[in-house]
Every structure is written in structure tokens, then in C-alpha cells.
Amino acid sequence: xxxxxxxxxxxxxxxxxxxxxxxxxxxxxxxxxxxxxxxxxxxxxxxxxxxxxxxxxxxxxxxxxxxxxxxxxxxxxxxxxxxxxxxxxxxxxxxxxxxxxxxxxxxxxxxxxxxxxxxxxxxxxxxxxxxxxxxxxxxxxxxxxxxxxxxxxxxxxxxxxxxxxxxxxxxxxxxxxxxxxxxxxxxxxxxxxxxxxxxxxxxxxxxxxxxxxxxxxxxxxxxxxxxxxxxxxxxxxxx
Amino acid sequence: xxxxxxxxxxxxxxxxxxxxxxxxxxxxxxxxxxxxxxxxxxxxxxxxxxxxxxxxxxxxxxxxxxxxxxxxxxxxxxxxxxxxxxxxxxxxxxxxxxxxxxxxxxxxxxxxxxxxxxxxxxxxxxxxxxxxxxxxxxxxxxxxxxxxxxxxxxxxxxxxxxxxxxxxxxxxxxxxxxxxxxxxxxxxxxxxxxxxxxxxxxxxxxxxxxxxxxxxxxxxxxxxxxxxxxxxxxxxxxxxxxx
Numbered sequence: 001x002x003x004x005x006x007x008x009x010x011x012x013x014x015x016x017x018x019x020x021x022x023x024x025x026x027x028x029x030x031x032x033x034x035x036x037x038x039x040x041x042x043x044x045x046x047x048x049x050x051x052x053x054x055x056x057x058x059x060x061x062x063x064x065x066x067x068x069x070x071x072x073x074x075x076x077x078x079x080x081x082x083x084x085x086x087x088x089x090x091x092x093x094x095x096x097x098x099x100x101x102x103x104x105x106x107x108x109x110x111x112x113x114x115x116x117x118x119x120x121x122x123x124x125x126x127x128x129x130x131x132x133x134x135x136x137x138x139x140x141x142x143x144x145x146x147x148x149x150x151x152x153x154x155x156x157x158x159x160x161x162x163x164x165x166x167x168x169x170x171x172x173x174x175x176x177x178x179x180x181x182x183x184x185x186x187x188x189x190x191x192x193x194x195x196x197x198x199x200x201x202x203x204x205x206x207x208x209x210x211x212x213x214x215x216x217x218x219x220x221x222x223x224x225x226x227x228x229x230x231x232x233x234x235x236x237x238x239x
Numbered sequence: 240x241x242x243x244x245x246x247x248x249x250x251x252x253x254x255x256x257x258x259x260x261x262x263x264x265x266x267x268x269x270x271x272x273x274x275x276x277x278x279x280x281x282x283x284x285x286x287x288x289x290x291x292x293x294x295x296x297x298x299x300x301x302x303x304x305x306x307x308x309x310x311x312x313x314x315x316x317x318x319x320x321x322x323x324x325x326x327x328x329x330x331x332x333x334x335x336x337x338x339x340x341x342x343x344x345x346x347x348x349x350x351x352x353x354x355x356x357x358x359x360x361x362x363x364x365x366x367x368x369x370x371x372x373x374x375x376x377x378x379x380x381x382x383x384x385x386x387x388x389x390x391x392x393x394x395x396x397x398x399x400x401x402x403x404x405x406x407x408x409x410x411x412x413x414x415x416x417x418x419x420x421x422x423x424x425x426x427x428x429x430x431x432x433x434x435x436x437x438x439x440x441x442x443x444x445x446x447x448x449x450x451x452x453x454x455x456x457x458x459x460x461x462x463x464x465x466x467x468x469x470x471x472x473x474x475x476x477x478x479x480x481x482x
Contacts, residue, residue, distance in 0.1 A: 042410055042412070043382030043383070139260075141282045142330075165407075170282060197409065197411075
């Protein structure tokens with residue numbers, strides 16, 4: 001990393017797991033301000049476990065996590081969110097609340113009495129949610145629920161948005177729409193860390209990390225990844 | 240060209256409403272034994288609702304679902320399993336505290352009595368679950384949960400299998416592998432309906448696709464032809480024709 005670029009997120013030597021099963025072994029990963037980083041790996045490689053340890057849904061057993069220079073390794077998930085790191089997961093949607101209530105819950109971290117302007121901004125990005133604003137989240141299709149998860153995570157105006165497979169279950173049109181939205185957000189300075197399998201996300205990425213068996217096997221720029229034929233074939237197939 | 244085989248499943252003018260919202264609005268299609276039919280369309284177009292009605296999770300509000308000419312609209316899921324219809328879910332819901340092996344055993348016990356079941360060992364090996372056979376289902380990662388969901392469906396010996404986004408979240412190597420498994424199942428005569436958004440995967444494994452929009456079919460045929468249809472591009476694929 002160039003010395004003049006201070007990492008927004010800096011995870012070093014992360015070990016994590018469940019019970020007696022260790023999943024991650026000394027994982028290092030950093031995200032710079034405004035950067036989009038892709039995290040790749042086969043199912044079972046530890047991507048979701050790593051993302052959960054970053055946002056505080058599981059505790060790292062070893063290593064340190066810094067966000068904007070603050071050590072958040074032992075911090076609660078809600079405090080990490082207040083410091084500007086939110087997690088997008090379709091499972092984090094409350095099915096019995098309306099779509100608008102879900103977004104307002106996401107906006108609570110802002111501390112505003114009325115996050116209405118933020119909600120309107122998100123409806124502009126996700127018009128399908130505006131059309132259904134008063135319906136319960138349980139009435140949404142799987143793909144729409146995923147979009148609500150993205151909107152809810154964005155409602156807190158994060159500096160870093162951590163996303164677990166945002167394209168899974170989305171139609172090709174919506175995948176393009178999500179990539180367009182993420183490009184727009186990136187242009188405004190939002191940093192993104194995305195675990196993905198969809199090659200379309202390379203368009204918005206600056207760097208790539210590859211996890212294998214709970215260890216980082218590769219880290220580098222998109223160009224370096226594309227130049228590595230074996231890696232490219234393994235994670236994105238042949239063009 | 241051989242004559243088109245007789246459909247095992249016929250869906251005619253199917254309607255499903257939620258309040259005033261028509262999730263299915265006169266949907267019609269069929270699938271034959273040994274055929275892999277793709278059901279594709281925008282998010283919210285009714286694909287999963289169609290699977291839910293066919294598999295007996297929802298009763299239809301209109302139209303007909305027939306299996307080998309017998310009406311099955313409104314027949315409960317557990318009864319349809321005994322008649323050879325089963326499915327997977329976008330978000331699997333196994334018995335979390337039971338082991339993988341125990342989950343499959345429940346399905347083996349419950350399946351169609353007149354058909355010889357696959358063995359536990361075959362299912363565990365073929366779907367890459369042998370290493371985790373004795374772990375609680377709660378310990379599995381998302382791809383393993385999907386494979387367990389599939390093996391539970393297969394353990395009941397279906398003639399008609401409905402797959403709801405089985406491939407979502409798999410990487411290219413995993414997609415190639417599961418595509419091969421699905422094709423091998425179809426080669427045994429099983430009729431398979433695949434709901435999926437990954438177009439390369441759909442093109443690779445399906446014989447035919449139905450494109451849905453707003454609860455109706457807007458295209459039926461080969462995916463290669465569907466991707467040239469302006470309406471399909473506009474509502475589903477995006478691109479230069481999209482609004």
C-alpha cells in the first residue's frame with residue numbers, strides 16, 4: 001500500500017471459526033477509502049465467515065480489525081455500524097415490517113430524528129421498493145428482498161459497505177442495475193467490499209482477494225487477476 | 240424428428256392472487272419426462288409462486304395443474320411427494336439440529352414406496368456431503384445446505400423435480416458439476432423445472448425456457464431465441480433495448 005493511502009479497513013491475521021472448527025487462518029485484507037474490493041473463493045473457502053468477523057457477527061479469535069484507524073476487533077456490531085461499516089444480507093431484512101420500516105430501521109444509525117430525505121434518495125435508487133413501500137417485506141420476491149437488504153444497509157450512510165453475494169438470485173437486468181448503482185455510489189466515495197461470483201462485478205472492482213481453505217491465496221489488482229489464467233478460469237470461467 | 244413426448248405436468252391458465260395482487264395471471268406451460276425446462280424472468284415475475292403452487296405449498300385461485308392428467312391443484316405438498324413431486328427452496332430449511340445423514344434418512348423414509356430408493360451412501364457421495372454426513376445441518380455452508388435440500392428431495396424419488404435457484408452462489412467449477420448432475424437426473428426420465436437467473440447455466444442445461452413477466456408467459460422456446468426478443472430484453476436481460 002502506498003504510504004500516503006491510509007486504509008479505511010485494515011484486517012490483519014484474522015483467525016475465526018465455529019466451535020472446534022477453525023475456518024480462517026491469519027487472513028490479511030485492507031480496503032482503502034472509496035475503493036471497491038472483490039473477495040473471491042469457492043463455497044466453503046471462508047468468505048462469509050470473514051465478512052461476519054469484520055462486521056462483528058462472529059468474533060475473531062486472533063488478529064486485529066481497524067476501521068478508519070480505530071481498533072474495532074472487540075467492538076459490538078452496532079458500534080461498528082455507527083463508525084461507518086454496514087453489512088448487506090438479505091437475511092437481515094425483517095419480514096413482518098414494511099419495506100419503508102425496514103429502511104428506517106437501517107437509517108437509525110444516522111441518529112436523525114427524521115431520515116425521510118435518505119429514504120427518498122434510496123427510493124430513487126430502487127424504484128421497485130417505492131412502489132411497494134407499505135407492503136410487508138415478506139411479500140417481496142427473493143430478489144426484491146435482496147435489494148431491500150442493500151437499501152437498508154445503505155440507509156445508514158456507511159463509509160464501507162460489506163456485501164455477501166449481492167447478485168445471487170437477481171435477474172440479469174437487476175444485476176446490471178445493482179452494478180450501476182454501486183458504480184454511482186463509488187463515485188461518491190463509498191468503499192465496497194463484495195464477496196461475489198459474478199464476473200460483471202470486475203467492472204467496478206479495483207482489487208481482488210482470493211480465499212482458499214481459509215487462507216488468502218492471491219491479492220492484487222483486477223488486471224493482475226485477469227492476467228493469471230488459472231485463477232481467472234477457476235473463479236470466473238472462460239470468456 | 241421423434242414425436243414430442245406426452246407431458247407429465249400441464250399448467251393451464253393458472254392464477255394465484257395475494258389480496259388484489261395477481262402473482263400468477265393465467266400462466267400456462269407443460270413439461271415432459273426427461274425434459275429440463277427453464278423458468279426465467281425478472282425478480283417478482285411469479286417463478287417461485289409457480290413452483291409453490293405446483294408443489295402444493297399454495298392452492299391456486301384459478302386454472303388447472305395436472306400431473307399425468309390427474310388434477311393436483313390444491314393437493315397438499317406432503318401428498319404430492321407420494322405422487323412423485325418434490326422441490327428445493329431458495330433458502331433451504333433442513334432440520335437444523337439433525338445431522339445431514341438424519342435429514343436424508345427422514346426423506347428416504349417418507350418417499351414413494353413403490354420405487355426403490357437410492358442408498359444413503361450414493362446420495363452422500365454424489366452430492367459431496369460424505370465429509371459432513373455426521374454434522375448437524377446447522378453447521379453447513381450455504382452451498383452444502385443447497386445440496387442437502389436437493390438430496391432430501393431426491394431421496395423421496397420424484398418424477399417431477401422443481402429446483403428454485405439451486406445454482407445461485409455457486410462458482411463456475413461448482414456450476415459445471417451441478418449441471419452434470421441435473422442432466423444425469425433428467426437422463427433417468429425425471430422431469431425437471433429449473434428456476435434460475437444465471438443465463439449461461441440455463442443455456443447449458445435446458446431444452447426449453449418459459450420467460451415470465453407479471454405472472455404470465457411472454458416467451459416459450461430456446462433461450463438463444465429468447466435473448467433476441469425485445470420484450471425479454473426490456474423486462475429481464477437489460478441491454479440496449481432496455482428502458
